[in-house]
Amino acid sequence: MKGDKRQVMTWPAMAALFIFAVFPLLIMLFNSFQSDGGTGGFVISNYVRFFSKSTYLKLTGRTIFNSVMVTVISLIISYPLAYIMAKKLKGLKNIVMILIIIPFFTNQLVRVYSWLIFLQDGGLLESILNSIGLVDGALGIMYTKTAVIIGLVHAFFPYMVITIYMALERMDNSILEASSSLGASKFTTFRKVIFPMSMPGVVSGIMIVFVPCLGTFVEPRILGGVNGTVIGTVIEDQFFEIYGWNFGAAIAFILLAMVLISMAAIGKWGKRYDI
Amino acid sequence: MSKVVLKGITKKYGNNTVVNSIDLTAENGKLISILGPSGCGKTTTLRMIAGFEKPDGGEIFFDDKEVGAIPVNKRNIGMVFQSYALFPHMTVEQNVAYGLEQRKTPPSEIKERVAEALKMVHMDEYAKRKPKQLSGGQQQRVALARALVIKPDVLLLDECLSALDKKLRVEMQVELRRILEQTGVTTFFVTHDQEEAMTLSDKIVVMNAGKIEQAGTPFEIYEKPATRFTAGFLGKANFFEGKALSFENNKVQLETENGNITIPAQNAVVGQNMLYVVRPEKIRFVSEGENGIKGTVEHVTYSGNISTCTVVCSGKEIICEVQNAVSGQRPQKGQNVTLDWDSAGSIEIIGGVN
């Protein structure tokens, strides 16, 4: 009886959730099964079109490749950084943390255009590299996959730093002392104790970088130009340029499926490291 | 397996001297208990022996070898932490095997020794579990097995039995004693439990505020406390303090803050301030008319084998314990009684008055 009454209180929230999240999604789902001709019949031609054209499959491949690269590079940058912050820095770590999370508070476009200015031919990076003699002449990074990945790494690696940092920070120091008291060197302690115990943080970091990376379109478009086309930009084009809403909706659902599958896969893999 | 000697060990955190120039010798294969109030520096002392903390002064020797330059992982110590510190991502078995793996023990031998160690602490059934699936007491036992399995030269136990219930604790104490006798490992044992320290130790070290108050056998510490702190910290104690007015026939008359009182004693210097401690079980009730200290029973606590009575004698509370040998013969509240004890029961604490 009491439980029923309490449930009533969740109804407004449920209703809001339905109206603003589930309902639009259902409309999109419905649209994705409509043909652009508009006969009103239920067709799967939008999905067939996606999977039968090699362009789209290639874009899918590139999207996944970008996400993998961004995740791997973020991991390589974030782990040592998080480790140093958690274990070596004392008072300084708050300042470093603030520096790392500043990108969170920067407008996405400002951030991306800053990279554009920095990376473009004749830009700041070029002059620096030219002056120290590392590169001769034009840099040629802008409007390549590299530029996209640089922009995405910058956008996403702070999340990874934070998840790994939290895993390392809450590690009880006496566990590490126990390891050395049992005869382990510093390196062995890292390999056998610290690293495995930080894996839950690594797994959530991978999840939190890889998954949203699949759907990005701002960095690929601005920093990648024609070389930056990914699923995200295709969906955007379908909705805002070509007005192919039905096809756009179908691709969006394919992307959603990719997101869900990768979340499930990463989650399942991460279960192994549950502490 | 090593004799451990601490010479003038000092540790400071900032301006705070946590351990203050302590000297301590642990003979090979003996069990030394470190006893003292919270924050007196017990854990810090253990951590210096282990090598986790560098002393700010003094030296530590394992078998005449100064170990200051030897890092923790080369000291061959076994340590059980106050917080157990098991590896949460490893099973019980893997936890116990860890130290042997570091020593490059062959896998077949590791398997054997791990099984043996787990059996020793009655945890063999839990070999495949993760620490979080164990109770506090079970975790402590795994931590103990993990420290013992490597056959350390020195074993450091920081309140390692404190999470166990009474029955298991006594069982583990007996086990520990047996294991230590078998392995002959020199052991430092930090505990809050006086009874545990009494029954287990070859030597008890009483610490207070970073200093050693007294070190000795359990008998010495209890029967011949050297300081007021030791006497009060270990077991119950009645203190009699005051200027000796007279001393004859093994009776001293003291001028205390509660007025003059005459107690049995073997020694006194007339005219000087004296401090005696009398253990409650040394005091006996004598029949009226006999010589003794007269008082009224204020309070009786029954605890099975003994009754603890608080007797007020001209304003001073005296705690005494009587055996409940014959039921129904316990002192009653409000009863007028006469107390007496052998003069040897009054332990004179020299230099205790200041």
Ligand SMILES: Nc1ncnc2c1ncn2[C@@H]1O[C@H](COP(=O)(O)OP(=O)(O)OP(=O)(O)O)[C@@H](O)[C@H]1O
């Ligand atoms: N890393 C540290 N930095 C500063 N002070 C410390 C540090 N470790 C311990 N202390 C201080 O040193 C004193 C002794 O601590 P220690 O842990 O040795 O006490 P203990 O005798 O083991 O107490 P307990 O019985 O509560 O475990 C305490 O006052 C404590 O606050």
Ligand SMILES: [Mg+2]
């Ligand atoms: Mg302690």
